Amino acid sequence: MxxxxxxxxxxxxxxxxxxxxxxxxxxxxxxxxxxxxxxxxxxxxxxxxxxxxxxxxxxxxxxxxxxxxxxxxxxxxxxxxRGWSGVVLAANVVDPEDVPRLAQAQGAQRWLDWDVDLEKQTARLASPVRGLEGLELPxxxxxxxxxxxxxxxxxxxxxxxxxxxxxxxxxxxxxxxxxxxxxxxxxxxxxxxxxxxxxxxxxxxxxxxxxxxxxxxxxxxxKGQAIRWPRGEDAEHIFTVGNARPLDQCVQHATSEMLRWLTGPYGLDIQSASQLMGQCVRYDLGNIFDPAYTMVCKMPKKLLERLGPT
Amino acid sequence: MxxxxxxxxxxxxxxxxxxxxxxxxxxxxxxxxxxxxxxxxxxxxxxxxxxxxxxxxxxxxxxxxxxxxxxxxxxxxxxxxRGWSGVVLAANVVDPEDVPRLAQAQGAQRWLDWDVDLEKQTARLASPVRGLEGLELPxxxxxxxxxxxxxxxxxxxxxxxxxxxxxxxxxxxxxxxxxxxxxxxxxxxxxxxxxxxxxxxxxxxxxxxxxxxxxxxxxxxxKGQAIRWPRGEDAEHIFTVGNARPLDQCVQHATSEMLRWLTGPYGLDIQSASQLMGQCVRYDLGNIFDPAYTMVCKMPKKLLERLGPT
Amino acid sequence: MxxxxxxxxxxxxxxxxxxxxxxxxxxxxxxxxxxxxxxxxxxxxxxxxxxxxxxxxxxxxxxxxxxxxxxxxxxxxxxxxRGWSGVVLAANVVDPEDVPRLAQAQGAQRWLDWDVDLEKQTARLASPVRGLEGLELPxxxxxxxxxxxxxxxxxxxxxxxxxxxxxxxxxxxxxxxxxxxxxxxxxxxxxxxxxxxxxxxxxxxxxxxxxxxxxxxxxxxxKGQAIRWPRGEDAEHIFTVGNARPLDQCVQHATSEMLRWLTGPYGLDIQSASQLMGQCVRYDLGNIFDPAYTMVCKMPKKLLERLGPT
Amino acid sequence: MxxxxxxxxxxxxxxxxxxxxxxxxxxxxxxxxxxxxxxxxxxxxxxxxxxxxxxxxxxxxxxxxxxxxxxxxxxxxxxxxRGWSGVVLAANVVDPEDVPRLAQAQGAQRWLDWDVDLEKQTARLASPVRGLEGLELPxxxxxxxxxxxxxxxxxxxxxxxxxxxxxxxxxxxxxxxxxxxxxxxxxxxxxxxxxxxxxxxxxxxxxxxxxxxxxxxxxxxxKGQAIRWPRGEDAEHIFTVGNARPLDQCVQHATSEMLRWLTGPYGLDIQSASQLMGQCVRYDLGNIFDPAYTMVCKMPKKLLERLGPT
Structure with missing residues (x-):
């Protein structure tokens, strides 16, 4: 190719x-x-x-x-x-009463710089903030x-x-x-x-x-397969992605999309898919910062191996 | 004791x-x-x-x-x-348009039984539903x-x-x-x-x-330590728990509680805690079924080892 | 009596x-x-x-x-x-970015006093704030x-x-x-x-x-009439009350309760009730401050006069 | 012109x-x-x-x-x-448990027709549904x-x-x-x-x-006046419009926009605007059906007459 x-x-x-x-x-x-x-x-x-x-x-x-x-x-x-990041937490992810504390801590600086070591594959704050002096993240x-x-x-x-x-x-x-x-x-x-x-x-x-x-x-x-929401697959999971507000609705979109996936190509009926999802599903949080938030619904592939797609 | x-x-x-x-x-x-x-x-x-x-x-x-x-x-x-579980997914976790499909699949039965093997520490459906015949869950x-x-x-x-x-x-x-x-x-x-x-x-x-x-x-x-929301700790993480609706608000409660924990006993300031949380936090979903939902905010303990509590 | x-x-x-x-x-x-x-x-x-x-x-x-x-x-x-009221708007009713402005305006004072004239049935701020000097409210x-x-x-x-x-x-x-x-x-x-x-x-x-x-x-x-949510009635409307978070859910509770009312004692079927509600319903906002918010669903009584309860 | x-x-x-x-x-x-x-x-x-x-x-x-x-x-x-309308209530405005009832009542017909009398300025269902035979709406x-x-x-x-x-x-x-x-x-x-x-x-x-x-x-x-959300004005009110999900966020947008209006051209400070809004504001619901919902924040113009804009 x-x-x-x-x-x-x-x-x-x-x-x-x-x-x-x-x-x-x-x-x-x-x-x-x-x-x-x-x-x-x-x-x-x-x-x-x-x-x-x-x-x-x-x-x-x-x-x-x-x-x-x-x-x-x-x-x-x-x-x-060189990478960079926001200085303080976003106003919408904390209790409303805590927003003024964040605003005070924001200061004049809009961003913090990070040194990215491409050999070691790690990142460190360029000018460490107090208490994080030795922080090195993979x-x-x-x-x-x-x-x-x-x-x-x-x-x-x-x-x-x-x-x-x-x-x-x-x-x-x-x-x-x-x-x-x-x-x-x-x-x-x-x-x-x-x-x-x-x-x-x-x-x-x-x-x-x-x-x-x-x-x-x-x-x-x-060809000819219409899906409603993004889907994905890695070594361990298949997953579906719901993008909306509030998070509850992200969960609804992602869960409905997983239900369609399992009852479509994977050939389960609603009851079977419900059992599998009810007892084995995992959810991840994408962002809770943008106008639309993101939740991800995941199923372990090893549970699906015997099921299909056929 | x-x-x-x-x-x-x-x-x-x-x-x-x-x-x-x-x-x-x-x-x-x-x-x-x-x-x-x-x-x-x-x-x-x-x-x-x-x-x-x-x-x-x-x-x-x-x-x-x-x-x-x-x-x-x-x-x-x-x-x-013997364990038991609900037959189909809850009405509030799927797109509203999918609720009738679930209702149809509910049938007369309210619950499904599971055989729990206390020696192997696994569970199997007592009467397997179609497609899940071999399912055995730890x-x-x-x-x-x-x-x-x-x-x-x-x-x-x-x-x-x-x-x-x-x-x-x-x-x-x-x-x-x-x-x-x-x-x-x-x-x-x-x-x-x-x-x-x-x-x-x-x-x-x-x-x-x-x-x-x-x-x-x-x-x-x-004694004398007032917290606002449940907190927890296992081998790998400390975590905080927000219980509310919608999930967005659970995230706010859990995030604010983690911020209080890190800026309290762990001694970080708002900027430091924001960097650590912004780049390293994980969220888990508790239930999204009850009147109040649950989200959990987690921090890896290994990142906190050098920080305190002192 | x-x-x-x-x-x-x-x-x-x-x-x-x-x-x-x-x-x-x-x-x-x-x-x-x-x-x-x-x-x-x-x-x-x-x-x-x-x-x-x-x-x-x-x-x-x-x-x-x-x-x-x-x-x-x-x-x-x-x-x-003598009455009293909060000094500034609540943190949860404005955009998160505006919360610091409110916090700054709060000041040391927790409450403002109002003079209530029981004869005229009006209220005036006891110490008028700037711009509201002549404000008199019924x-x-x-x-x-x-x-x-x-x-x-x-x-x-x-x-x-x-x-x-x-x-x-x-x-x-x-x-x-x-x-x-x-x-x-x-x-x-x-x-x-x-x-x-x-x-x-x-x-x-x-x-x-x-x-x-x-x-x-x-x-x-x-006796023997079970309702799920508070209902009410005044000279012009019947109404139902949903208490929850977020407001979307208040609307769902109040709307479902109105649907039950119209399809129960008032004898409409789902389609009839849907037409009447879809084109004639009104909603009011109770509080959006407490842990649970309130929305009210109202129907004009004059539209129901010919319908029952019979 | x-x-x-x-x-x-x-x-x-x-x-x-x-x-x-x-x-x-x-x-x-x-x-x-x-x-x-x-x-x-x-x-x-x-x-x-x-x-x-x-x-x-x-x-x-x-x-x-x-x-x-x-x-x-x-x-x-x-x-x-000739006008037309949806047959039953939308799935997202009722409690999830009630969605199947609506789906059953939907039937084959997607829309109902209305006769619109342009002289009398009224509307009647073209084929009245049971119980609404005499309904005539202005x-x-x-x-x-x-x-x-x-x-x-x-x-x-x-x-x-x-x-x-x-x-x-x-x-x-x-x-x-x-x-x-x-x-x-x-x-x-x-x-x-x-x-x-x-x-x-x-x-x-x-x-x-x-x-x-x-x-x-x-x-x-x-010229040169930037607003963030739609605003409006009729004989009795000025109003601001918030479009988002959930409704809580619509309220936040509309309320913040009204606060900007009152503290901008109308010249109030935060405390004054808070008193006026806190005790006199009205909210209306636009739609709660589309991807983004709508709430409207209204202030009676007669309360603002003495205030400005100056």
């Missing part, structure tokens, strides 16, 4: 029906890069306005509305030695924002998320994961960006450790 | 200021039992009405409002070979509902939860965990029940695998 | 199964008083701790679980010339918190609300209204308090103009 | 930066039409796909990002004798969906709403109202559609009585 190399020259701040930068076929691999959430490239140069600028869109030949786009994140490699590189053009002509800000993907900030979107998106427009139009060297659940400081990345991904198509 | 053996003769369906069944001292251990959520004992006899009947309350000598009760769950052992025994009497004279149904604990249905409340509750009344008045042989996140079928249990716990007191 | 006069000597801070202060029969009228939310009586004396102290409970002869208690608020008369006296003992042994704080009523802070609970509560315990056990001289929707400053009151109410019973 | 007559030939299903159909100046008046939510014109011909097709956009000369667009709805006149024509192009290149579906307006379904958007929108793109780009002959609060059946309309509106600009 061909491998394309693509170096972006412009970026998008919405996921929408923008002119493709590259046309690729199912099975193809792409090597490219993305800037950080503030539009800074590998040399910390601001090459585009801030706000999760996207590389792409990539047009996948043969993708039509009602298909499923398959994206495999083959390599996610931070490509510089990298877990991931994409905060990626997805496809939404259906019906919408162009959705990269600040938020929806059935098309977008700014989900889920730690599970790391190297090796396979992600499924509902194709909403001809060619699917795949976008990616918002690299995080690592991130806590919820992205509760409003950022991960934000960084530019070298990215390699491959694509495939499942 | 003394070990008490207590066999319950009556049960409570609220956590409130009920007459103590036993008075114990900080440091003491108690061996007791609890019935299942339907009020059935080790012999499947219905000994009390359904709805999370509680064993207790246990009066802890010296506990006063403003203290913290420490409970260590030393042993949680299912004591019979036990992860836990308490669904436990806690203390709420403050200010409230008596809260064991169907729900709050700052006093209650029906949190969190998988992390298993053998070996230490849990901290805010003391709301003199003597704290500790209750426990609602054994689960195992359970998926969210308790989304409305039950875990419900079972009676032999329970051993010990108690301690932290 | 007899009229009882009852002067309270103690108060309750939960709605629960407390010893009755008076036993009355269906059809009886009671003249009594309530202190303000801070426990201050008509002479501004603090006679009980703050937090919506309740007068009662009144035991209604013949009331059994599964009946409906009918309460008519015949007179609600502020009985002193009184609309109402009860913020009232209801019955909850079922199943619960005792619920007067800070919050539920199916039993409680702290709903709805402007529609004023003189002349008839309110229906589900009887949860034998005798129903009716409580009342938390007088407001007037209040905006939502009680968004955390208080109305808080005041003690002379109250006259009468009671009746509807 | 000039009056333009514009007859649409195509429609949009997103509010976005689409090519203007007409350029008008501040002060101008436009006479135009809109189709109904299903894309049917005055002759019930389907002239465009369903889903709130929009007439426009109208480009307002001189409008720049950071200005406020003023739109006065001068005439809203249903222009045919028209209250309103626009369900209108607004401006969002900022930052977004194109938002007319199924939902946001700071730019959109599908708010608020009964207050009727003839005579003045509405203010934040200008997000050059020329503002104003759209309108989704006529309702009348509607209950919440649009809880998923529709009002849907109908095509003749519309006359005029526009103006407030």
């Amino acid at each position: 061909p491998t394309h190399t693509f170096e972006p020259t412009h970026y998008h701040h919405t996921l929408g029906t923008h002119p493709p930068v590259l046309r690729i076929a199912p099975g193809d691999t792409v090597q490219t890069t993305c800037v950080d959430a503030a539009g800074q490239d590998r040399d910390m140069r601001p090459v585009t306005p801030r706000g999760n600028p996207m590389t792409g869109p990539f047009y996948i030949e043969g993708a039509e509305v009602g298909d499923t786009l398959v994206v495999r994140l083959e390599k996610l490699r931070p490509n510089r030695r 990298l877990e590189p991931m994409l905060g924002c990626f997805g496809v053009a939404p259906s019906r002509g919408e162009a959705i800000s990269t600040a938020t998320s929806g059935p098309h993907g977008g700014n989900m900030d889920y730690r599970g979107f790391k190297e090796g994961v396979t992600v499924y998106f509902p194709v909403g427009v001809e060619g699917a139009l795949f976008f990616l960006g918002d690299g995080h060297a690592l991130q806590g659940d919820g992205e509760i400081a409003g950022t991960g450790i934000e960084i530019s990345m070298d990215v390699q991904f491959s694509v495939d198509l499942i | 003394p070990t008490h053996t207590f066999e319950p003769t009556h049960y409570h369906h609220t956590l409130g200021t009920h007459p103590p069944v036993l008075r114990i001292a900080p440091g003491d251990t108690v061996q007791t039992t609890c019935v299942d959520a339907a009020g059935q004992d080790r012999d499947m006899r219905p000994v009390t009405p359904r709805g999370n009947p509680m064993t207790g309350p246990f009066y802890i000598e010296g506990a006063e409002v403003g203290d913290t009760l420490v409970v260590r769950l030393e042993k949680l052992r299912p004591n019979r070979r 036990l992860e025994p836990m308490l669904g509902c436990f806690g203390v009497a709420p403050s200010r004279g409230e008596a809260i149904s064991t169907a729900t939860s709050g700052p006093h604990g209650g029906n949190m249905d969190y998988r992390g409340f298993k053998e070996g965990v230490t849990v901290y509750f805010p003391v709301g009344v003199e003597g704290a008045l500790f209750f426990l029940g609602d054994g689960h042989a195992l359970q998926g996140d969210g308790e989304i079928a409305g039950t875990g695998i419900e079972i009676s249990m032999d329970v051993q716990f010990s108690v301690d007191l932290i | 007899p009229t009882h006069t009852f002067e309270p000597t103690h108060y309750h801070h939960t709605l629960g199964t407390h010893p009755p202060v008076l036993r009355i029969a269906p059809g009886d009228t009671v003249q009594t008083t309530c202190v303000d939310a801070a426990g201050q009586d008509r002479d501004m004396r603090p006679v009980t701790p703050r937090g919506n102290p309740m007068t009662g409970p009144f035991y209604i002869e013949g009331a059994e679980v599964g009946d409906t208690l009918v309460v008519r608020l015949e007179k609600l008369r502020p009985n002193r010339r 009184l609309e006296p109402m009860l913020g918190c009232f209801g019955v003992a909850p079922s199943r042994g619960e005792a619920i704080s007067t800070a919050t609300s539920g199916p039993h009523g409680g702290n709903m802070d709805y402007r529609g609970f004023k003189e002349g209204v008839t309110v229906y509560f589900p009887v949860g315990v034998e005798g129903a056990l009716f409580f009342l308090g938390d007088g407001h001289a007037l209040q905006g929707d939502g009680e968004i400053a955390g208080t109305g103009i808080e005041i003690s009151m002379d109250v006259q109410f009468s009671v009746d019973l509807i | 000039p009056t333009h007559t514009f007859e649409p030939t195509h429609y949009h299903h997103t509010l976005g930066t689409h090519p203007p159909v007409l350029r008008i100046a501040p002060g101008d008046t436009v006479q135009t039409t809109c189709v109904d939510a299903a894309g049917q014109d005055r002759d019930m011909r389907p002239v465009t796909p369903r889903g709130n097709p929009m007439t426009g956009p109208f480009y307002i000369e001189g409008a720049e990002v950071g200005d406020t667009l003023v739109v006065r709805l001068e005439k809203l006149r249903p222009n045919r004798r 028209l209250e024509p309103m626009l369900g969906c209108f607004g401006v192009a969002p900022s930052r290149g977004e194109a938002i579906s007319t199924a939902t709403s946001g700071p730019h307006g959109g599908n708010m379904d608020y009964r207050g958007f009727k003839e005579g109202v003045t509405v203010y929108f934040p200008v997000g793109v050059e020329g503002a780009l104003f759209f309108l559609g989704d006529g309702h002959a009348l509607q209950g609060d919440g649009e809880i059946a998923g529709t009002g009585i849907e109908i095509s309309m003749d519309v006359q509106f005029s526009v103006d600009l407030i």
Whole structure:
């Protein structure tokens, strides 16, 4: 299968029906890069306005509305030695009474810098804050924002998320994961960006450790399979992603999508799927910071091995 | 330290200021039992009405409002070979449009039975549903509902939860965990029940695998330390628990409580705690079925080792 | 029908199964008083701790679980010339980013005083704040918190609300209204308090103009009619009350209760009730400040005149 | 001031930066039409796909990002004798347990027809459902969906709403109202559609009585005044509009916007605005059916007369 190399020259701040930068076929691999959430490239140069600028869109030949786009994140490699993060927790993740304390602690500084050691694959605060002098965290590189053009002509800000993907900030979107998106427009139009060297659940400081990345991904198509919400798969789990507010609704979307998955290709009926999910499901929190929040519903693959898809 | 053996003769369906069944001292251990959520004992006899009947309350000598009760769950052992679970997913955890499908699949049967193998520590459906014929799940025994009497004279149904604990249905409340509750009344008045042989996140079928249990716990007191929400600690994490609706608010309570913990005994300031939490926090889902939902905020202990408490 | 006069000597801070202060029969009228939310009586004396102290409970002869208690608020008369209110808006009713502005404006003062003119039936700020020098507001006296003992042994704080009523802070609970509560315990056990001289929707400053009151109410019973949520009726509307969080769930409870009312005693089927509600319903906001919020679903009585109850 | 007559030939299903159909100046008046939510014109011909097709956009000369667009709805006149509405209540406005009842009552029919009497200004069900035989409702024509192009290149579906307006379904958007929108793109780009002959609060059946309309509106600009959420004004109130989920967040947006209005042009400080809002505010419910819900915060104009704007 061909491998394309693509170096972006412009970026998008919405996921929408923008002119493709590259046309690729199912099975193809792409090597490219993305800037950080503030539009800074590998040399910390601001090459585009801030706000999760996207590389792409990539047009996948043969993708039509009602298909499923398959994206495999083959390599996610931070490509510089400087990351940054928000200074204090976001106002919406603490009790309202605690917001003034956060505001006082914010100070003049908007961001804290992190030194990223690409050899050791760790991150340290560039100017350690009190009490965290020796803190060294292992990298877990991931994409905060990626997805496809939404259906019906919408162009959705990269600040938020929806059935098309977008700014989900889920730690599970790391190297090796396979992600499924509902194709909403001809060619699917795949976008990616918002690299995080690592991130806590919820992205509760409003950022991960934000960084530019070298990215390699491959694509495939499942023709005629319509899904409603992003799905994914890694070595241990299949998972579904609900993007909405409040979190309760994220859970509803992700749970309904898992129910459709298990009662569709996996061939369970409602009672069987309910037993399996009721006693074995796991949920992860994506972000609880953006306009739409994200919850992920996971099922261990080993429980599904005997079930299908057939 | 003394070990008490207590066999319950009556049960409570609220956590409130009920007459103590036993008075114990900080440091003491108690061996007791609890019935299942339907009020059935080790012999499947219905000994009390359904709805999370509680064993207790246990009066802890010296506990006063403003203290913290420490409970260590030393042993949680299912004591019979039969469990049961809800037949289909709960109506509130799927998209509203999917509720009729669940209702149709419910059928006449309210519950499914599980065979619990106490030697192998596994559970199997007693009459396997289609597609799950070979399913065998490892036990992860836990308490669904436990806690203390709420403050200010409230008596809260064991169907729900709050700052006093209650029906949190969190998988992390298993053998070996230490849990901290805010003391709301003199003597704290500790209750426990609602054994689960195992359970998926969210308790989304409305039950875990419900079972009676032999329970051993010990108690301690932290005098003069007032906490607002339950806290806990296992081998790998410290954690805080928020009980409310919607889940967003659970996250706010648990996050604010973690912030208080890290900026209190652990001695971080707001900025330091924000960095640590922002990049390293994990969230777990307790139940998303009861009147109040539950989210848990976790911090790895190894990150805190150098920090304190001093 | 007899009229009882009852002067309270103690108060309750939960709605629960407390010893009755008076036993009355269906059809009886009671003249009594309530202190303000801070426990201050008509002479501004603090006679009980703050937090919506309740007068009662009144035991209604013949009331059994599964009946409906009918309460008519015949007179609600502020009985002193001083009211008070919160200084700034509550933290949870504004965008999280605006909370620090409110905190700064709070100042040292916890409350503002209002002069209540009982002849003119108006209220004015005792020390006008800048820009509101001439503000004079017409009184609309109402009860913020009232209801019955909850079922199943619960005792619920007067800070919050539920199916039993409680702290709903709805402007529609004023003189002349008839309110229906589900009887949860034998005798129903009716409580009342938390007088407001007037209040905006939502009680968004955390208080109305808080005041003690002379109250006259009468009671009746509807035997064998079980309702799930409080209902009410005034000259123009019938209405149902949902108490929960988030507001979406209040709307669900109130709407489902109205659907039950219209498809029950009023004899409509689901389609008819849907048309009438879909095109004619009105919603009011009770409080959006307490642990449980309140939304009210209203139907104009003139649309129902031809329908029943028959 | 000039009056333009514009007859649409195509429609949009997103509010976005689409090519203007007409350029008008501040002060101008436009006479135009809109189709109904299903894309049917005055002759019930389907002239465009369903889903709130929009007439426009109208480009307002001189409008720049950071200005406020003023739109006065001068005439809203249903222009045919047939309307239609959803058959049963929406699944998300009732308790989850009640959804199956609604699904059963839905039947094969998707919509019910209404006869609209343009002389009497009333609506009657074309084929009365049982119990509603004599029902005749007065028209209250309103626009369900209108607004401006969002900022930052977004194109938002007319199924939902946001700071730019959109599908708010608020009964207050009727003839005579003045509405203010934040200008997000050059020329503002104003759209309108989704006529309702009348509607209950919440649009809880998923529709009002849907109908095509003749519309006359005029526009103006407030240069250099940036607002965050739509605002409005009628004979009795000023109001602000919050569009989000859950309703709690709508209330937060609308309340914060009202606070900005009162502490901005009206010159109050936080304490004064808090008193006025706390004791005098009213909230209305727009829709609780779309992806984003709508709540409206209102202040009586007579209370503001002495205050400004100065």
